[in-house]
Amino acid sequence: MSAPEGRKFTKTHEWVAIDGDVATFGLTDHAQGELGDITYLELLEVGDSVSAGEPFGVVESVKAASDVYSPIDGEVIEINGAAVDGPEVINASPYDDAWLVKVRIADPAQLEALMDTAAYDEYEANQ
């Protein structure tokens, strides 16, 4: 299925939605499909800083434990506690209910390096 319009994407299958100077991160549908049933989610805390390419959390499925990587630099201003308590929401609703963290964007120019929806759909189709 096509990824939602208006968002940016990483090669490691995270999505970013931008609202002013706040970015929201999550995992793509492809990522949740590859991981399988997710059983555990751990996220950084509010106030922590994130850097592009560095982990902002860990997801565990029956298959594996994987880091989830921050697309850009910034500071965590909110985390999705409901997703931490019930990580199966990542499987059920990766693009909506399962947003993971909100981050104050440090450098908007970093968003330029990410893929748009069309580019990500093509990238994902070749995975």
Next chain:
Amino acid sequence: MAVEPLIFELSKPGRRGVRFPQSEVPAVEPPAEMQRDSLAWPEVSEIDVIRHFTRMSQKNHAIDIAMYPLGSCTMKYNPKINEAVSRLPGFANLHPLQPADTVQGALELMYELQEILAEIAGFHAVTLQPAAGAHGELTGCLIIRAYHEERGDTARTKMLIPDSAHGTNPATAVMAGFDIVSIPSDDRGNADVEALKGLLGPDIAGLMITNPNTLGLWDEHIHEIIELVHGCGGLVYNDGANFNAILGIARPGDLGVDVMHYNLHKTFSTPHGGGGPGSGPVGVREGLEDYLPAPRVAKDGDVYVWADPPKTVGRLHSFNGNFGMFVRAYTYIRMHGAEGLRLISEDAVLAANYLMARLEDRFDVQFPRSCMHEFVVNGTRQKKQGVKTLDIAKRLLDFGVHPPTTYFPLIVPEALMIEPTETESKESLDYFADVMLQIADEAESNPEIVTSAPHNTEYKRLDEVGANRNPNQRWLPEHAAD
């Protein structure tokens, strides 16, 4: 069949299996604060215990029942002579605090095992202390750190780790205080030398490489890689978990490796998995022996003594390591001799290549070149037919075969990591290959039979997700107040 109850659930008040004879020592009343009314222990008869554990053992898979081709784990047969020797009263009844002059035979065995392991892998000295592979890795990382620190070379904070290394390597290096730098694999499954070159510098403490790697492949540039790491002042750690592929053929010490651990519970046939404990001795090249954990067994004239290396990283295990495993590994090595050890690896490599050749038309081998003791299949072709690697693993259970390792290494999608070991006959290998080919047929013609497997086992597919999300790991007695 009914779910086997816990032994606590079989308990009936007052039931017992053993009555002790009257003691000749007068009874002493413990102080009141040390007494309690109940111990929530199961009260069961002898036959309750025997039946419970016999039934439990029948629900288990073991190498003594059928093939166990669990990649990277080297689930080889554990010869029964190992058990017989390790149960000799002179070994089994020792106390770890006995004075050295009363345990000279045990110390001689440990000393000889240190020397033999050093000889097999081309090292100068060996410690037997570490209790398993990752513990050996930690020992090695601490030695590498101590080596740099002693030289005042404290800027070396980074450990290079190829993405085909064992999964424990990054965790171990972090635990030893290093930052991890990952090296990608090239298109033949080697560590990417060009990527490595770009990462070398005065901040590199060393490289942790698994060779043969977790793809079951010998790194074709191992000489160059070791030279490059040494050239920038780093040390090279080899994860010896895959040593079963090269016994008597290649010696990591001769290649320039500085530190390596051995898995006695893989390569040297001591029990692996639930039958452990494990044992992960570490070998070092000349010049690093002074950092080894203390104490080691040394020889003073004709007498075996405990000795502390002068710059030791300290003690890594209570007492002296898992001694019972030393007896088993020593027995295994002496039963095979030098030529036998080489045959072990030749047969292990031959068995893996034979299986790969039988399967490669129907399963996509990730890197189709001669493998070592194991190989990795990419299950993407079957996934497109609607059958995931997990389904293949479950279907194998219907044929009495333990599945290979699944979903590892992480760099191979839908990975199946197959390691038959040297102890399987051609008939046994053919049975496994025939079953795999049948499953490949089923994935095309009748995927439902695979995705709903297992069908012939005592339990159907277990709810692994439920078990992870709602773990219930502890039985609580209703009457336990604390």
